[in-house]
Amino acid sequence: MEDSGFPLSPTVAFATNRMATEFAIPSQVESAATKMSEFVQFHSSAGRRVVLVTSGGTKVPLESKTVRFLDNFSSGRRGACSAEYFLASGYAVIFLHRHRSLYPFVRKYAGVNLLDALQTTSEEGSVTVRVEVDQKALPNIIHVLHCYQAVKKDRLLLSVEFNTLSEYLHLLKAAAQTLSPLGSKAMFYLAAAVSDFYIPASEMPEHKIQSSNGPLQITMKMVPKMLSPLVKEWAPQAFVISFKLETDPSIVVDRARKALDTYRHQVVVANVLDTRRGCVVIVTKESQTELVLSDEEILKEVEIEEKIVCNLSAAHSNFIEEQRIMTEQ
Known part of the structure; x- marks a missing residue:
């Protein structure tokens, strides 16, 4: 630099x-x-x-x-x-x-023994061996594989x-x-x-x-x-997000704000150890937004990271526009 x-x-x-x-x-x-x-x-x-x-x-x-x-x-x-x-x-x-x-x-598929999820079959007299996937052991594997291959193709x-x-x-x-x-x-x-x-x-x-x-x-x-x-x-x-993990919910937002004051970046994702999989607080200089998974979302296996990324992507768009306006003034 x-x-x-x-x-x-x-x-x-x-x-x-x-x-x-x-x-x-x-x-x-x-x-x-x-x-x-x-x-x-x-x-x-x-x-x-x-x-x-x-x-x-x-x-x-x-x-x-x-x-x-x-x-x-x-x-x-x-x-x-x-x-x-x-x-x-x-x-x-x-x-x-x-x-x-x-x-x-x-x-x-962390924790899945891949060999247990695969079976081989072949027709009599054929040298070709077919590998079949147990989709119960690897749920949604076709969709996940398509997503991964698309990401890899586009680098x-x-x-x-x-x-x-x-x-x-x-x-x-x-x-x-x-x-x-x-x-x-x-x-x-x-x-x-x-x-x-x-x-x-x-x-x-x-x-x-x-x-x-x-x-x-x-x-x-x-x-x-x-x-x-x-x-x-x-x-x-750049648009910078850090994380603050605490065990005491009464101090986590204050600690997040202290980090923003100290380092002058844009966002802290504040979370508590016991509830981090289902609840976070997005803390900025101007606001704090609690993101929580509802009971229905938990049943549907929605992940809190989907909400975090949705929130931060929108905030990043606003940040880019603000910076553009500032440079044009």
């Missing part, structure tokens, strides 16, 4: 300096950045909006030659599910996700994987700088469960920590908040 000519704020400078000095750039970042750039250019030429969906949890190693690590567990369900609805809404999607977390379309979904916190942070930065030229047509949907603590590479033991040394005591540092440089430096014109 080109230098704007203005000094970075202390918060942004602190975060970017920590990232540069304490998180080594992983080997796959350069090739991933190239793929993302080609993807964005392809869809930009078609005038299509592009959303970066982050999904899954990050891993923090405790040793340089990693045997032990701390993990932020997340199945990646919300991110994978939301990516499908963004695709259905006309977006191209960069899906930045944890390796082996849930994936769009495939996530519908609408780009998968980028991470494992560690360092990989996630550098890939997020690369994605943001790639999307920045799209201006207001770029969206960030930051649903990944990012670690809050880490051990700097300079303070990490090289080899496996030995249990024979006795009880383990670890001192960890706070992970710098990358929302500030994303909003203020990497992609300052």
